[in-house]
Amino acid sequence: MSHHIVEVKHLQHIYADGTVALQDVSFTIHHGESVAIIGANGAGKSTLLLHLNGYLTAHSGEIRIGDFPLTRKTLPEIRRTVGMVFQDADDQLFMPTVFDDVAFGPFNLGLPVEEVKQRVRDVLEQVGAAHLKFKPPYHLSGGEKKRVAIATVLSMSPDILVMDEPTSGLDPFARRQLMGLLRDFQHTKIFTSHDLDMVVELCPRTIVLHQGTVKADGATLEIFNDDALLAECRLEKPLSMQGCPVCGKGV
Amino acid sequence: MHMADALLSPAVGGTMWGVAAGTIAYSSMKVKKELDDSKVPLMGVLGAFIFAAQMINFTIPATGSSGHLGGGLLLAILLGPYAAFLTIASVLVVQSLFFADGGILALGCNIFNLGFFPAFIAYPFIYRKIAGSRPGRTRLSIAAMIAAVVGLQMGAFSVVLETVSSGISSLPFSTFVVLMQPIHLAIGIVEGLVTATVVSFVAAARPEILRAASESVTLGSLSLRKVLLSFLAASLLIGGIVSWFASENPDGLEWAIAKVTGSEEVTGTDEGVHTMLASLQEKIAFLPDYSFKKDVATASEGEAKVGAVKEDTTGRLGTSVAGGVGALLSLALAFVIGIALRRRQQFA
Amino acid sequence: MRSIDGAVLDLKRLDLLATGDSVIHRLDARAKVLTTLVFIVTVVSFNRYEFTALFPFFIYPVVTASLGNLPGGYIVRKIIMVIPFAFVVGMLNPIFDRELFVRIGPLAITGGWISCASIILRTVLTVGAAFIMVGVTGFLSVCQALERLGTPRTFTVQLLFLYRYIFVLTEEGARASRARELRSCGRKGLGLASFGPLIGHLLIRTWLRAERIHMAMLARGFIGEFHSHQVSGFGWRELFYVAGWSAVFVVLRMENGAQWMGRLVTGVLS
Numbered sequence: 001m002s003h004h005i006v007e008v009k010h011l012q013h014i015y016a017d018g019t020v021a022l023q024d025v026s027f028t029i030h031h032g033e034s035v036a037i038i039g040a041n042g043a044g045k046s047t048l049l050l051h052l053n054g055y056l057t058a059h060s061g062e063i064r065i066g067d068f069p070l071t072r073k074t075l076p077e078i079r080r081t082v083g084m085v086f087q088d089a090d091d092q093l094f095m096p097t098v099f100d101d102v103a104f105g106p107f108n109l110g111l112p113v114e115e116v117k118q119r120v121r122d123v124l125e126q127v128g129a130a131h132l133k134f135k136p137p138y139h140l141s142g143g144e145k146k147r148v149a150i151a152t153v154l155s156m157s158p159d160i161l162v163m164d165e166p167t168s169g170l171d172p173f174a175r176r177q178l179m180g181l182l183r184d185f186q187h188t189k190i191f192t193s194h195d196l197d198m199v200v201e202l203c204p205r206t207i208v209l210h211q212g213t214v215k216a217d218g219a220t221l222e223i224f225n226d227d228a229l230l231a232e233c234r235l236e237k238p239l240s241m242q243g244c245p246v247c248g249k250g251v
Numbered sequence: 252m253h254m255a256d257a258l259l260s261p262a263v264g265g266t267m268w269g270v271a272a273g274t275i276a277y278s279s280m281k282v283k284k285e286l287d288d289s290k291v292p293l294m295g296v297l298g299a300f301i302f303a304a305q306m307i308n309f310t311i312p313a314t315g316s317s318g319h320l321g322g323g324l325l326l327a328i329l330l331g332p333y334a335a336f337l338t339i340a341s342v343l344v345v346q347s348l349f350f351a352d353g354g355i356l357a358l359g360c361n362i363f364n365l366g367f368f369p370a371f372i373a374y375p376f377i378y379r380k381i382a383g384s385r386p387g388r389t390r391l392s393i394a395a396m397i398a399a400v401v402g403l404q405m406g407a408f409s410v411v412l413e414t415v416s417s418g419i420s421s422l423p424f425s426t427f428v429v430l431m432q433p434i435h436l437a438i439g440i441v442e443g444l445v446t447a448t449v450v451s452f453v454a455a456a457r458p459e460i461l462r463a464a465s466e467s468v469t470l471g472s473l474s475l476r477k478v479l480l481s482f483l484a485a486s487l488l489i490g491g492i493v494s495w496f497a498s499e500n501p502d503g504l505e506w507a508i509a510k511v512t513g514s515e516e517v518t519g520t521d522e523g524v525h526t527m528l529a530s531l532q533e534k535i536a537f538l539p540d541y542s543f544k545k546d547v548a549t550a551s552e553g554e555a556k557v558g559a560v561k562e563d564t565t566g567r568l569g570t571s572v573a574g575g576v577g578a579l580l581s582l583a584l585a586f587v588i589g590i591a592l593r594r595r596q597q598f599a
Numbered sequence: 600m601r602s603i604d605g606a607v608l609d610l611k612r613l614d615l616l617a618t619g620d621s622v623i624h625r626l627d628a629r630a631k632v633l634t635t636l637v638f639i640v641t642v643v644s645f646n647r648y649e650f651t652a653l654f655p656f657f658i659y660p661v662v663t664a665s666l667g668n669l670p671g672g673y674i675v676r677k678i679i680m681v682i683p684f685a686f687v688v689g690m691l692n693p694i695f696d697r698e699l700f701v702r703i704g705p706l707a708i709t710g711g712w713i714s715c716a717s718i719i720l721r722t723v724l725t726v727g728a729a730f731i732m733v734g735v736t737g738f739l740s741v742c743q744a745l746e747r748l749g750t751p752r753t754f755t756v757q758l759l760f761l762y763r764y765i766f767v768l769t770e771e772g773a774r775a776s777r778a779r780e781l782r783s784c785g786r787k788g789l790g791l792a793s794f795g796p797l798i799g800h801l802l803i804r805t806w807l808r809a810e811r812i813h814m815a816m817l818a819r820g821f822i823g824e825f826h827s828h829q830v831s832g833f834g835w836r837e838l839f840y841v842a843g844w845s846a847v848f849v850v851l852r853m854e855n856g857a858q859w860m861g862r863l864v865t866g867v868l869s
Contacts, residue, residue, distance in 0.1 A: 016459070055814050076820065084818045090767050091811040094292065096739045096759050108820035136614070136739070138766035156819060257685055257721035261644045272750075279751035288823040292812035295760020300805040302765050303772030306603045309794035320798065337754055341761045348733050348741065349610055351681045351726040356639050419647045419718065420688070421696035421711055448795030449802060457803050577861025578654035584860075589661035593668070 005030050006052065006160060006190070011061035013047055021047040023212035025061070034189040036199040036220065039209035040234035045164075045192040048209065052162055052190070053082040066159070080109065083158030083187075087165040089145035093137035098129065098148050101137065105156040123154040127181060143174025147181070161187040167195045196238035200224065208233055253346075253361055254410055256354030260417040267413065268359030274367060275340055278333040290334055297326060298338045302345070311441055318441050323369030324399050325446045328378065329460075332370045339366040360413050364406040373402030388451050395450065396443030403439035407431045603773040607766065609677075613730070616669055617737025623667040628736050628744035630837035634844045635732040639725045641848040647714040648700065653724065655856035659844060660727040667735035674730055681726050682719060689718035738762050756825050768805060775801055 006029040013022040022044045029035050039045050050056040051063060054075045065081055068074040086092045095101040099120055106116040124130045127147040132140060140148065146166070153161065166182065167175045179198055182189065193199055199206060199220060206223045208216040210233040216223050223229065224237055256264070282290065301322040308317040322342075326335035340362045346352040353361045381394035411427045414420050422430075454461050617624070623631070638659055645652060664674055696711035733741065739759065746755040775797055850856075 050814070053818050055817060079818055079820055082818075084815075086811060086815055088811070091808060092815045094295075094760065094763055094812050094815065096742075096763060104816075104821075104826075105819035107826035108822065108824075134618075137763065138611070139615070152819065255685065255688055255722065256639060256643055256725040257718045258688060259643055261640045264643065265640070275754050276751050279753035283753050288816075288821065289810070289813045291756060291823075292760060292816065293806070293809040294757050296764045296768065296805050296809045296812065298757065298761035299764035299768040300802060302761070303603070303768040304798050304801065306606060306769065307772055307776045307794070307798065310790055337757050338761075341754070341757045344758060345738075345762060345765070348729060348738065349613055350606075351677070351729065354639070354722075354725050355635065355729050356643060356725065419643075419714070419721075421647075421692040421714060423695060426695070444791060445794065445798075448791055449798050452795050452799030453802060456799065457806070460803065460806055575651060575857075575861065576864055577855075577857030577859065578651040580860050580864060581655040581857050582657055585655075585657040585661040588658065589665040589671075592662060592665040 005064070005066070006188070007062075007064040008048075008051075009062045009064075011048070011051060011063065012059045013044075013051065013056060014059050020212055022051075025209070025212070025214055027207055027214060027217055029188060029190065032186070032188055033205060034203045035191070036203035036206045037190065037192045037209060038194070038196065038199060038206060038235065039215075043209040043233070044212045045209055049084070049162055049164055049190075049192060052160075053079050053084050080156050081158055082160045082162055083153035083156060085149055085153050085161070085163040085166065087168060089142075089149040090137070092149040092152060093140075093145060096136055098124070098132045098135050098137065098140075098151075101148065102151050102155045105152060109156065119155050119157075123151045124148075126154065127151045128177075141174075143170055143177065146170060146174070146178060150181070159187060160190065161185060162190045164192050165194070166191060167193065167198050196224070196236070197240050200238050200240055208235070253353040254357040254364065254413060256356045258414050258417060258419045259357055259360065260419065261356070263413050263417045264356040264359060266359075267363055268356070271340065271359040271362040271366075274336065274363070278336045281333040282337060285333075290330070294330060294334050294338045294341075297329060298342050301326065301338070301342050309445070318438070318445075320445050320449075321365070321399075321403075321438075321442050323365055324373060324378065324395065324402060324442065325449060327370045327374035328395075328446070328450060332375055335374070336366045336370040339370065360410070364409045364413075368405040368409070369398075369402040372405060373398040377401055391451060391454070392444070392447035395447040396440060399443035399446055400436060400439035403435045403442060404432060407435035603769055603776065607769045607773070610765070612673070613677075613733055614738065616734040617740070619668055619735075621667050621735070623663055623735045626840055627832035627834075627837045628740035629748060629833055630840045631732055631736050632741060632744045632748070633841050635728050637841075637845045637848055638728050641852050642721055642724050642728075644852065645717070645721075647717055648710060650713055650717050650720065651857040651861075652851070652855040653717065653720045655851050655860075656724055656848070658847070660724065660731050663728075663735060664731050667731070669731060669734045674727065674734070677730055678723055678727050681722060685719045685722035686715075689715035692718070752825065764808075767808075768801075771804065772801055 006027075008028070009026050011022050011025040012020075014020050025044070025048060037045050037048065047056065051058060051070075052065070054070050063070040065074075065078045068078060070078055093101050095104055102120045102123060103116050106119050111119070120133075121130070124133060127150055129144060129147045129151060132144060132148060137145065137148070150163075163182075167178060170178060175195075175198070179202060182202060189203075191199070191203060203220055205218070206216075206220040207214060208223060208229065215233055216226070216229055224241055227237070230236060282294075301320070304320045304322060306319070308319050311318045323335070323339050326338050329335070330338060343353065343358060343361050343365065347355055347358050347361070378394045378398035381397060382391055386394060408428070408431070411424065411431050414422070415424045415427060420427075450461070638656070642653065642656055664671060692715040693709060693711035696709060696714060698710045699707055700710040700713050701708050736744075739762075742755045742758050742762075745758075746752060779793060779797055
């Protein structure tokens, strides 16, 4: 039994058209950590995430999830361990009803029908979407879609939760609700986001990607206080850490 | 050129259902065999794409009117014949259920007319043959144009055959053909033009999409002989069933044929198109106030037949009055029952 | 031409009706699909000059819609939208079929007019029955019924995927077309020169979306098979429903119900 670490060593990825998306990325994430991966557009965040569950294969370097190195053979097990929530919930919710969508993963794991039903009930309860069970996804609001998308992943009982831009496109209330939900999860969590205020609230640790390399890796508050680093990586201090624009007083 | 339920006889509709169902089953098997599970979502969203694209109208060059994409050929180019056929069929199913384009019984005809020809004839034997593996812009446009025209001509001709053998429309075969084919020549040219524009755009912006598409297409098992043979078998089957029904039921094919020849006789006795056109307006009037040729013709043949005709029309009159009253009554009754049921539901 | 947004709203409305709860909604979808098929086949099996005998068939759509609590006005409006097309189709009959069919006093009606009216009536009945079936069943259940009636899984999965993404893609298409309209400064038509790239862009975005969906499927352990669990609901109630209606249709097909009722009334009156 491991401590469910994610270990990335010298990862490099070059796309078919020659673009170098990841140059040399290494980091280790420990069990129960909540880590944000931030960076400008095109820094390589999405490419990195797609490696974590083996959708893209590295040109060189190694990824280990838990006890296993990521290879063709370990792929099914790793995809169960790493639950990935996509940025656009419409891509994730492809089944005709919420129930079918949440049950999709467990059925693929080969679980018996009763067990699947129980799991669907439990995770929908957990994300506060039990009342949506028989609705088709196109009748859901943005916030509801996001919560159901998370449920579809939770139903596979993953150990690591990977989310691409969890708060994008949500109204302030739905964003707040979602952040409350994410805070309660005991999983190891990896987020990419441009919502830096969410990062400050949810992730004690931050990894900054810049042009396919890790520019910084450390405590979130330290990173956001390093003005030179932020400027170089086309980032900005989160609003909650900036001075008040009206009275000019600092935090 | 969607066929409508109202123009179909059950024999024709049912046979075409059988043909469409068979082709769907065969194509499903083929697609499943390809073992490329990334095609599953791709077919789905491309079907939805065709649906969305058909709602965006463009102006047809050199005319004032507007048209939209049909999409059969485009799907075949992107997905290959089997997956394209299934995708077109699925689009038609949704259209028939939600927008009453065609109808449920006519679904078989529509899937065959709009799906079979572009996917299994126009694409593999015309488009691919002309375009080759990496066509230039002109070559691609020519290939798309010819393929679209041929596909639509075949589809249109198929509509004519299905309608005439159903015998619900009184349109004579020759007139119908003369009406349908030229219209669909124009539609085909526009469809070819649009398909070529979209394909060239994609080829320029994202060449890998088209490359992936043409590589994933396995044409090996699709030989012209095989397609033609199965098409021949299907036509024999259709012909057999339809003519069997027609002989059982005089309102079917024979009736339609008799009708066609009959109307030719009429123009003959009228001495030319001139008189026919002159009296056309009069004839399509709801209440023509002259005695009919049938009466005149039969009158000269003897008293007995005149009597028969008279009896026939007066007999029809009797049944018609009762029928008309009854029709209104039954309609009213249906709605009264409906309202009563609704009330009961609301109180329940 | 209907607007894109209008069409999507319409689709959503019909889809929402199916979430209702009524005696009819609770029936197994297969029973409703089969009954509708029998209905349509019976209606179109009449010869082309049949007009009055079609009227009693209204009993089926009216009763189903009422039991299913479908909004009558909405269904009627949907059917009325289709009538012009039926008229165009039937219009040619009076031109080509000019034989006297019936004479009522000074009125002489040709066969063409009768068959034209018959075509319109057939359209109303068949189209109405189809709309009502979707309204009391829902697309998902119709697909499940089709699958259990023997449709290959590959095709029903395709239908469901298509239906799911119609809502996403029509919205995308509507956005693109609105953006173009707003920048074309009041010129009405969309020329081929801009139509090609517009549709092309939409196509590329669609393609990328398909790739992302595939990713999402793989991430949740998809290995090419769709699993589903369905509880069989075809019991005596369903059997009775199908058999009952079919019997009604057959009787109405053999005996002209309108004629019969008319004779009864005119007989009583005289």
